[in-house]
Amino acid sequence: MPITPPFQIRKECPPGACVCERALLENDPQADLRVLRLTRDEEKRLIERIEAIATYAELMRLSQRLEEQLGVRLTIAPGPNEVRTVRGFAIELSPRPGLCRKTRQSVPAAVRRCLDAHPDIAYAILNAHDLLGQL
Structure with a gap:
């Protein structure tokens, strides 16, 4: 019997359209349902906030x-090859049951747009990973 959380949750994706494994969360009474709080409207607000x-x-x-x-863990790190543009960064959300495939794509894309708009953030990421050294 599925558990109904006390908060509004994301609508289920059409069958076969997503690999979010939402059924694993709904059938487990001990599951962490926090990820389902990210509704489509909340996701849009998150994307806008990231871009700002x-x-x-x-x-x-x-x-x-x-x-x-x-x-959900957001990781941003220089990629395994050279970083000449923001495409050289490895940006991803940790895979987790209930996290929609579209969200795992749209959040990193928003971070890339943010880095394009603010190159100083990209330099700070490189510096945090000690790639710029003591220049």
Whole structure:
């Protein structure tokens, strides 16, 4: 018997359209349902907020809030090859049951747009990973 949480949850994706494994959450009474709080409207607001970020500190705070509120880890790191553009960064949300495939694509895309708009954030990420060294 599925559990009904006390908050509004994301509508289920059409069968076969997503690989979110939502059924694993709904059938487990001990499951962490926080990720289902990210409704489509909330996702749109999240994307807008990510695109409006202007500093590295704001980006790190948003990443921390995603983990606290939804249990989802956002990782942003230089990719395995050269980083000449923001495409060289590895940006991803940790896979987790209930996290929609579209969300796993749209959040990193929004972060890339943010980095395009604010190259100083990209430099701060590189510096945090000690790729710029003591220049």
